[in-house]
Amino acid sequence: MPDPFLPGNPPIPLILRRSARARRISLRISQLDGRVTLTLPKRLQEAEGIAFAREKEEWIRKHLETRGADIPIGIGAEFPLGGRMVQVIQGQGRRVQLGDDTIAVPGREDRVAARLAAHLKELARDRLAGACDDYAAVLGRPYSKLTLRDTRSRWGSCTSDGGLMFSWRLILTPPEVLDYVAAHEVAHLAQMNHSPAFWAEVERIYGPYKDARRWLRQNGSDLHRYRFK
Structure with missing residues (x-):
């Protein structure tokens, strides 16, 4: 069964958790990765939990907007390194090279993020x-x-x-x-x-x-x- 989500632009995936100790529905938004977790009492119907999330949709979207969108790393992306922003550019040769405000990553574009992470x-x-x-x-x-x-x-x-x-x-x-x-x-x-x-x-x-x-x-x-x- 696919994970539930709140429709809209963009749609918001919901992570459902069951807890034997929970006495009521709770909603948590991770500031680290933006995941929205809905914790339900063990015997509560899933539909009731999703209805609760719909009631809180405006609050959820406000918090997600405050957090900001995720930033996929690839050619042209910028990220902080040692506290200063650098831009990812296509590199030559075999080694990742750091410039004044760039970091050059060689190899296929679809491997740039993984290679940069390893570096x-x-x-x-x-x-x-x-x-x-x-x-x-x-x-x-x-x-x-x-x-x-x-x-x-x-x-x-x-x-x-x-x-x-x-x-x-x-x-x-x-x-x-x-x-x-x-x-x-x-x-x-x-x-x-x-x-x-x-x-x-x-x-x-x-x-x-x-x-x-x-x-x-x-x-x-x-x-x-x-x-x-």
Whole structure:
């Protein structure tokens, strides 16, 4: 059975979720990817949930317009890299090349997004590994491994065994923001919490962090609008 949607221009797909704990219908719009999720009590008819979404259609469209449309990456598209906008152009040879305000990606046009994403992940790994090495040395505690993902709920994490995980999209942010997130997760090697002692460690190894933290809160969700597929 196809997924339900709200007709209109454009149509809005709805993701239906059933919850045994839900007592009423709830509606959530993800600011990261614009997905509209409708959660229904276990025994409620699907038609009632869709009718509820229709009643809220004006509210849904307003929020989606505020978020902005997704931006598919291809030749001619623009996206932020290290906090500055660059335009994707057709490249020559075998290597992705970064110019002052362009990034040249060689190969077939239908492979540009995937090839660019792979290149950005390499850049992100190099930058994050360097930053984490530096902050771990200042902290006096080593980390065990570093992994990258395209996470939606968090920009980084630290496990109890010293493993660090980051979103590769941090390479899109200004350098000081990437460094802040690296320092934040490294500080968890000493303090697995968000206590005053933890924030003191962040400030000790990174310096004043509030501006970088504010930037991420205000602008981070927009980075998920860029579609490298």
